[in-house]
Amino acid sequence: MAEKTVEKASLSERISKFREAGLLLFIIILSVIVQFRNGSFLTIENLNDMITNTAILSILAIGMMLVIITRGIDLSIGATLALAGMISALTVGAYPNLNPIWAVGLGILIGLGCGAVLGLIIAKAGVLPIIATLGMMYIFRGLTFMVSGGKWVSAHQMPASFKEIATGSFLGINHLILIAVVMYLIFYYFLNHTRTGRQIYAVGSNPESAKISGIPHDRIIWLVYTLMGGLSGLAGVLWVSKFASAQGDTATGYELTVIAACVLGGVNIAGGSGKISGIILGSVLLGILNNALPLINVSPFWQMGIQGSIILLAVILNALVKRGVDLNALMRRKI
Amino acid sequence: MEDLNKKKFSLTSFFLQWEWMLVILFILVNIVNINLSPYYFTFGGLRDATMTFLDKAFIVFPMVLIMILRDIDISVASIVALASVLMGYLYSLGVPMELAVVICLATGALCGFINGLLIVKFKELSAVIVTLSTMIIYRGIAYIILEDQSVGSFPEWFGFFGWGYFYGIPFILIAFVILAVVFSLLLHQTTFGRRIYAIGNNPTATRFSGVQVDKMKLIVFTLAGLMSAVTALFLTSRMGSTRPNVATGYELDVIAMVVLGGISTAGGKGRMLGAVIAVFLIGFLRYGLGLINMPAQVLMIIIGLLLVIAVMVPNLKPKAKAKTKASKSPSHQAAG
Numbered sequence: 124m125a126e127k128t129v130e131k132a133s134l135s136e137r138i139s140k141f142r143e144a145g146l147l148l149f150i151i152i153l154s155v156i157v158q159f160r161n162g163s164f165l166t167i168e169n170l171n172d173m174i175t176n177t178a179i180l181s182i183l184a185i186g187m188m189l190v191i192i193t194r195g196i197d198l199s200i201g202a203t204l205a206l207a208g209m210i211s212a213l214t215v216g217a218y219p220n221l222n223p224i225w226a227v228g229l230g231i232l233i234g235l236g237c238g239a240v241l242g243l244i245i246a247k248a249g250v251l252p253i254i255a256t257l258g259m260m261y262i263f264r265g266l267t268f269m270v271s272g273g274k275w276v277s278a279h280q281m282p283a284s285f286k287e288i289a290t291g292s293f294l295g296i297n298h299l300i301l302i303a304v305v306m307y308l309i310f311y312y313f314l315n316h317t318r319t320g321r322q323i324y325a326v327g328s329n330p331e332s333a334k335i336s337g338i339p340h341d342r343i344i345w346l347v348y349t350l351m352g353g354l355s356g357l358a359g360v361l362w363v364s365k366f367a368s369a370q371g372d373t374a375t376g377y378e379l380t381v382i383a384a385c386v387l388g389g390v391n392i393a394g395g396s397g398k399i400s401g402i403i404l405g406s407v408l409l410g411i412l413n414n415a416l417p418l419i420n421v422s423p424f425w426q427m428g429i430q431g432s433i434i435l436l437a438v439i440l441n442a443l444v445k446r447g448v449d450l451n452a453l454m455r456r457k458i
Numbered sequence: 459m460e461d462l463n464k465k466k467f468s469l470t471s472f473f474l475q476w477e478w479m480l481v482i483l484f485i486l487v488n489i490v491n492i493n494l495s496p497y498y499f500t501f502g503g504l505r506d507a508t509m510t511f512l513d514k515a516f517i518v519f520p521m522v523l524i525m526i527l528r529d530i531d532i533s534v535a536s537i538v539a540l541a542s543v544l545m546g547y548l549y550s551l552g553v554p555m556e557l558a559v560v561i562c563l564a565t566g567a568l569c570g571f572i573n574g575l576l577i578v579k580f581k582e583l584s585a586v587i588v589t590l591s592t593m594i595i596y597r598g599i600a601y602i603i604l605e606d607q608s609v610g611s612f613p614e615w616f617g618f619f620g621w622g623y624f625y626g627i628p629f630i631l632i633a634f635v636i637l638a639v640v641f642s643l644l645l646h647q648t649t650f651g652r653r654i655y656a657i658g659n660n661p662t663a664t665r666f667s668g669v670q671v672d673k674m675k676l677i678v679f680t681l682a683g684l685m686s687a688v689t690a691l692f693l694t695s696r697m698g699s700t701r702p703n704v705a706t707g708y709e710l711d712v713i714a715m716v717v718l719g720g721i722s723t724a725g726g727k728g729r730m731l732g733a734v735i736a737v738f739l740i741g742f743l744r745y746g747l748g749l750i751n752m753p754a755q756v757l758m759i760i761i762g763l764l765l766v767i768a769v770m771v772p773n774l775k776p777k778a779k780a781k782t783k784a785s786k787s788p789s790h791q792a793a794g
Contacts, residue, residue, distance in 0.1 A: 196586060196587075244766060244770065248769075248770040250723070250766070250769045250770055251723045251724075251769070253530060253532075253586055254713070254717060254723050254765070254766075254769050255766060255769070257710055257713060257714075257765065258714070258762045258763070258765035258766035258769075259762065259766065260710075260762070261710065261714075261758045261759065261761055261762030261765070262758070262759050262762035262763060262766075264755075264758060265755040265756065265757075265758035265759035265762065266759065267755075268753070268755035268758075269753075269755055269756070269759075273753070273755070371755075379590065379593075379594055382587075382590065386587070392583065392584065392587045393582060393583075393584070422602075422605070424601040424602055424605045424606070425598075425601075425602055426598075427594060427597060427598035427601050428594075428595060428598025428599055428601065428602050429598070430594060430598070431591055431592070431593075431594030431595035431596075431597075431598045432595055432598075434590075434591040434594065435576075435588075435591040435592065435595065438580075438583055438587055438588075438591060439576075439580060439583075442580050442582050442583055445582065446582070
């Protein structure tokens with residue numbers, strides 16, 4: 124997108140270049156306003172709390188970004204998360220002496236399995252992502268209820284070592300934050316410095332030419348949904364460990380929040396573009412909103428409406444900026 | 459168009475239609491249900507069962523149009539909630555119920571119109587993302603209006619929508635059949651309907667042949683909002699009260715019915731009749747499994763599987779055909 128011979132950059136082009144900076148500025152302004160209204164916002168405890176709460180969201184946002192880059196969407200992640208969380212919670216409930224690492228591994232494995240099935244349906248059978256993920260959402264959600272028999276797994280059924288996964292800390296930093304940071308580093312490297320990572324972008328920006336240039340289109344699509352499933356499985360274990368309860372309806376509707384984080388972070392819903400740095404900021408912005416609105420006495424019943432409006436505005440703004448950039452490019456070509 | 463599509467009538471292709479598959483499935487479901495529960499096959503039972511599942515079926519009609527247009531609307535359940543909550547809230551404030559019903563319908567139409575407007579004005583945004591965000595917004599407004607309260611105790615006559623009988627037939631069934639006929643005629647017998655198929659097959663070509671694609675989309679999405687409000691009427695009447703979390707997940711049920719009804723997700727294909735059969739198929743399945751106390755979760759899995767299989771089958775077919783063609787043609791050449 125970056126032109127090398129820019130003579131007169133239009134406003135929208137400037138916005139599109141400094142999208143991350145703009146988002147960061149918006150976050151800072153928001154924080155300052157909230158801080159003025161309520162002094163307990165920018166305290167170490169609250170910030171730590173907020174970032175910990177954002178960690179799971181941002182892990183899921185990585186996977187959702189991959190999916191959206193390939194022009195897809197995944198509505199089943201809330202259900203995958205619940206299924207993986209439930210099965211690992213039941214497992215540690217039955218074998219309390221199990222090393223928590225195995226619980227995490229089991230969760231990721233279940234997530235990968237769910238994602239692989241979903242990916243096969245989308246890549247091989249050519250089913251629209253929205254329809255396939257809606258259907259699988261039903262199935263995963265139903266399976267969650269079935270394996271648990273409709274019961275909850277509550278805190279006293281889980282060994283302390285399992286709850287430690289999310290609440291413990293290493294060198295004074297919460298495990299959740301560490302895991303999220305590690306995930307970000309891995310996926311940053313994967314997306315920007317490996318061949319497969321670049322192929323994901325290629326498939327998203329132009330599936331036809333990607334196919335013609337020999338990129339295994341179907342395999343990339345399958346990979347993306349499998350990775351999304353694996354990340355949801357990881358997030359499921361972390362979620363259950365953090366809230367110390369596994370329920371059949373865990374994270375219902377959470378996929379919308381994850382999509383919101385991606386859209387706010389500048390991931391183009393039409394595919395082909397999206398950055399790790401963007402979705403970190405998007406997730407943080409949503410985290411701040413969720414944390415700050417109650418602090419400045421906004422009724423919790425307003426949150427949903429506000430969140431929805433912000434998503435819509437972000438999407439429309441993205442579209443308008445893109446329009447401006449395209450128009451500018453077109454004008455330059457004519458001259 | 460008509461002449462091109464008119465093929466030679468053959469018995470095999472007539473019976474190979476998706477609708478016959480649905481009819482066979484429907485009969486199978488009923489046979490299974492009859493064997494599972496002795497209480498299933500009673501006229502009164504079946505008649506009254508329609509009252510419990512037909513409310514969401516009103517959204518199926520416009521959803522068929524939307525999916526033939528290659529779009530999707532996942533905000534319909536939130537429109538149901540918003541229209542229903544607003545109606546209940548206004549009534550609790552002392553607004554006469556007749557006026558509240560009118561406002562409910564108007565709200566639904568307005569919500570649908572907004573969806574349509576956003577989709578038409580921002581063509582680079584897919585209908586998925588637009589209706590996803592309005593889905594959150596509409597339900598968010600419903601929460602702002604009622605918070606965690608519920609409103610109810612509507613006047614006696616309002617219960618007629620959900621519980622009323624007309625010559626021994628549930629009013630909701632009559633309304634459904636009438637609307638089914640109206641929408642079938644609209645889709646299959648009018649220029650409007652032919653244009654919807656044309657847009658679904660090739661939007662650009664249709665626009666260049668002078669069809670106002672944007673206007674058509676606006677009308678169809680507004681219809682979806684209006685029919686969601688109709689669902690809100692019947693649902694609120696049957697439940698006797700309303701809360702902001704009403705109708706959660708209806709969009710999935712509706713899309714499942716439409717896809718099962720043989721409407722292609724790639725646009726341009728499908729008939730109203732298939733969707734109507736699918737409504738009864740899923741409805742009776744749910745009723746029968748409910749009678750034998752099958753947990754709702756098993757039903758979720760069954761519907762999910764039906765949905766995925768229903769979309770996979772037509773997608774797998776053309777590939778198989780292409781393969782047989784490809785394998786045939788070289789042998790043909792060799793023979794020639």
